[in-house]
Amino acid sequence: MAGAVTGAVAGGAAVAAAAVVAFGGSSSAASAAHLSVTAGYIPRPLLTDEAAAYVTVTNSGGTAAELTSASSPLATYVTLHTSTGTTMRQVTALTVPPHGRLSLGLGADHLMLERLTHKPAVGETVPLTLHFAHAAPATVTVTVPVRPTTYQPGG
Ligand SMILES: [Cu+2]
Numbered sequence: 001m002a003g004a005v006t007g008a009v010a011g012g013a014a015v016a017a018a019a020v021v022a023f024g025g026s027s028s029a030a031s032a033a034h035l036s037v038t039a040g041y042i043p044r045p046l047l048t049d050e051a052a053a054y055v056t057v058t059n060s061g062g063t064a065a066e067l068t069s070a071s072s073p074l075a076t077y078v079t080l081h082t083s084t085g086t087t088m089r090q091v092t093a094l095t096v097p098p099h100g101r102l103s104l105g106l107g108a109d110h111l112m113l114e115r116l117t118h119k120p121a122v123g124e125t126v127p128l129t130l131h132f133a134h135a136a137p138a139t140v141t142v143t144v145p146v147r148p149t150t151y152q153p154g155g
Contacts, residue, residue, distance in 0.1 A: 065134045125144065
């Protein structure tokens with residue numbers, strides 16, 4: 001492909017080509033990250049300060065994507081948290097590996113809904129909008145149920 005496209009490469013195409021090369025330099029380009037979001041829920045919070053939210057993001061593409069931010073009408077703002085042992089800290093992004101998944105859950109990475117607009121009831125459904133980098137679609141909105149505070153998926 002070298003030479004033939006000289007002068008015809010638009011800015012966006014040049015950036016995409018450079019990103020693919022960075023993943024290994026093979027001439028067979030890795031497929032772009034393609035995401036789906038499933039299996040979400042929110043354990044019912046005891047207060048209105050904050051609530052954790054869990055989803056699973058599956059990447060069927062050959063390049064990594066990043067969850068960079070989220071929002072919800074239930075929260076004033078949403079942060080991304082990672083857990084190490086019993087402590088959690090805020091991070092700027094969570095990685096969705098190629099041909100893999102990002103599983104948010106109790107004791108693991110999670111979304112933190114901060115300053116809730118109200119205390120949600122069990123069975124209420126809450127929209128979550130997730131924003132991704134290096135992926136299609138770049139924005140995914142899912143509706144997740146509020147579960148009992150002690151709920152654990154799959155027992
Ligand atoms: Cu947290």
